[in-house]
Amino acid sequence: MLVLSIISCRDPFEPEIIRQDLAILVVEGYVEVDGESFISLSRTSPVRDTASVVFESGARVFLIPESGTSFWDFEESEDQAGFYTLEGSFDPNQKYFLNVWLSNGEMYQSELLTPIITPDIEELGWLRDEVGVEIFVSTNGNEDARYFLWTYNEDWIFNAGISSFLIFENGGVRERREEERVDRCWSSTFMPRIVLQNSARFDGNRILERELVRIPNLSEKLQRRYSIEVVQRAIDQDAFDFWEILRKNSDDIGGIFSPLPSLISGNINNVDEKKDENVIGFISMGRSSRKRIYIDQADVAPWRVEIPEYEFCNLSMDTIPPELASSRFRTGVEIPARILFDGPFFLGYRGASRECVDCTLRGSNVKPEFWED
DSSP states (O other): OHHHHHHHTOOOOOOOOOOOOOOOEEEEEEEESEEEEEEEEEEOOOTTOOSOOEEOOSOEEEEEETTOSOOEEOEEOSSSTTEEEEEEEOOTTSOEEEEEEOTTSOEEEEOOBOOEEOOOEEEEEEEEETTEEEEEEEEEOOSSOOEEEEEEEEEEEEEOSSOOOEEEETTEEEEOOGGGOOSEEEEEEEOOOOEEEEGGGSGGGEEEEEEEEEEETBOGGGSSEEEEEEEEEEEOHHHHHHHHHHHHHHHSOSSTTSOOOOOOOBSEEESOTTOOOOOBBOOEEEEOEEEEEEEEHHHHOSOOBOOGGGTTOOOOSSOBOGGGHHHHHTTSSEEEEEEEEETTEEEEEEEEEHHHHOGGGTSBSSOOTTOOO
16 A cells, blocks of 8 residues: 555646756867768757757868878768768878857867777677567777777668559559659668777777677568678777767766766867857777678568558558549559459459558668669
């Protein structure tokens, strides 16, 4: 009775949150000594703000060596505002500054960047267990590369709830061409999860089977074929500490015994020292290591899949004669899915909702350039 009375007295707690929009500058990216470098500029948003991210466009971003004898300009992407790239090769034995000049006249500069050469990924593998599939990475650190940060991109094929190779066009129904297929699509995600490790904690600086991703049972990611590309970067201790604070703030906050949120600073500062302005972001420089693997459904079979969006997908029960096809399919809400015959006689069609037939509502039917069948 006492336990029940205590439980019944619980009330939800909604803390008062300051809704002030501070719009703090966020600088993200990595400078490659040999390859394509990227820098992203954006602004923070108020808590619970569901609006899209505000990117900082029209800035000048450039890299200069410590000697200051030359510079290299980043170019803003035409497809993504606030995303700046630079292709080139730089001396890994020199040190560099990253400069950011905003369109409003504000100027920022990173602390001195020391390039770190990342060891190769020794192994990128996976293990199947009773709860799903674990993707892991193994590598060897050294005296110059002890702190590691991993990022990754996942891509996979999935099928629509109901397969259809028919399309309504110009008042009639025809078969879809290969490039028009909507029964099979690719989906992808860039996971924001932060994965770190200090190799100095292990014998011989060897990091063995560090978990990156956990694919749970019933996930659509392994319905047909799955791919993951992992980028491994060696960073210095200051960068490691920055990302560890960010990880704790995003992963470990939520329970009554969780640590309190920590302040996030970084290695980017306003050039005008008189301005007490907070800037979020830590820029590192060096050479990354990459590796990609594929996992087929046959490799983990049996693998059941449940996709909530397709749980109640069914063909319509009524037959749609050819003369009514236009009235049923012209809006695109319903799509022809099957052709019905009675022996040699053509009867009509059966349809299904676009949500169940058209996989492009959840992905893309264009094969990624890197994809291997």
